[in-house]
Structure formats: C-alpha cells, structure tokens
Amino acid sequence: MPLWNLYHPPGVWSAEDKKQLAEEVTALYTPFGLPKFYVVTLFHEVGPDSFLVGGEPRSASVRIQVDHIARQLEGTEMRAAAMAAANEVLRPFTEGRGLAWEIHVDETPMDLWTIDGQVPPRGGSEQERLWAAENRPLPS
Numbered sequence: 001m002p003l004w005n006l007y008h009p010p011g012v013w014s015a016e017d018k019k020q021l022a023e024e025v026t027a028l029y030t031p032f033g034l035p036k037f038y039v040v041t042l043f044h045e046v047g048p049d050s051f052l053v054g055g056e057p058r059s060a061s062v063r064i065q066v067d068h069i070a071r072q073l074e075g076t077e078m079r080a081a082a083m084a085a086a087n088e089v090l091r092p093f094t095e096g097r098g099l100a101w102e103i104h105v106d107e108t109p110m111d112l113w114t115i116d117g118q119v120p121p122r123g124g125s126e127q128e129r130l131w132a133a134e135n136r137p138l139p140s
Contacts (some may be wrong), residue, residue, distance in 0.1 A: 002029055115137050
C-alpha cells in the first residue's frame with residue numbers, strides 16, 4: 001500500500017483538487033499491478049501557527065510523507081524515477097500555486113501489514129491480480 005499524507009495550508013486545495021491529486025497519485029501505482037484500493041491519500045490542513053520550518057511559521061509550504069508497503073523501490077534508478085514521477089504529479093498542485101514542498105518516502109516491510117486482518121498476497125501474484133480486478137480484497 002502506498003499511503004500518502006499531505007500536510008498543507010488550510011483551503012489551499014478544493015475538494016475537486018484533492019480528488020484530482022488523489023487520482024493522479026493512484027495512477028502512479030496501478031501500472032505496476034497495485035489494486036487501486038491499496039493507494040490511500042490523506043489531506044491534513046495545518047495552520048501556519050502549527051507548521052514551522054526552522055522554528056519559523058510557514059503559510060505556503062506542503063510536506064508530503066509517503067509510506068510504501070506493497071512494493072519497495074529497488075535500486076537507485078528506480079528510486080530516482082519514482083521521485084521524479086511523484087514530483088511531476090505534485091508540481092501543478094504546489095509550485096504551480098506558489099507553494100514550496102518537500103516529500104519523503106519510507107518503506108515498511110510487507111510482513112508488518114494487513115488489510116481487514118488479512119495478509120495481502122505477494123506482489124504480482126494471481127491473488128493480487130484478482131484483488132486488483134475486483135478493486136477489493138477477496139474473502140479468504
């Protein structure tokens with residue numbers, strides 16, 4: 001599962017903007033066989049009195065924390081390509097609106113993850129393809 005947490009100034013994005021950004025984030029992962037429901041995008045509004053960089057309030061900054069669980073980024077080239085793709089998705093929603101942004105990716109071992117109490121199938125497996133086709137976990 002990719003879990004994207006976006007910490008941003010209040011009102012910077014409309015509900016439509018958030019939906020579009022979440023769809024574009026999802027589109028980063030589905031070509032690699034991940035089910036859409038694996039991709040979770042959470043928006044957290046943070047006021048400038050609670051968003052401080054170097055001890056100073058920031059009213060035009062966005063901080064993105066991504067957790068990768070279902071897949072790991074293998075090797076320098078794949079990591080660079082993934083970060084470039086993420087930044088291209090973010091650019092119109094950040095730089096294009098006068099916002100500074102920072103993003104980082106953490107990778108969690110897959111064996112520390114369940115969905116509805118189920119251990120997800122291995123990446124690329126037939127069971128995962130079924131989950132992706134149904135866009136939901138299948139009953140055990």
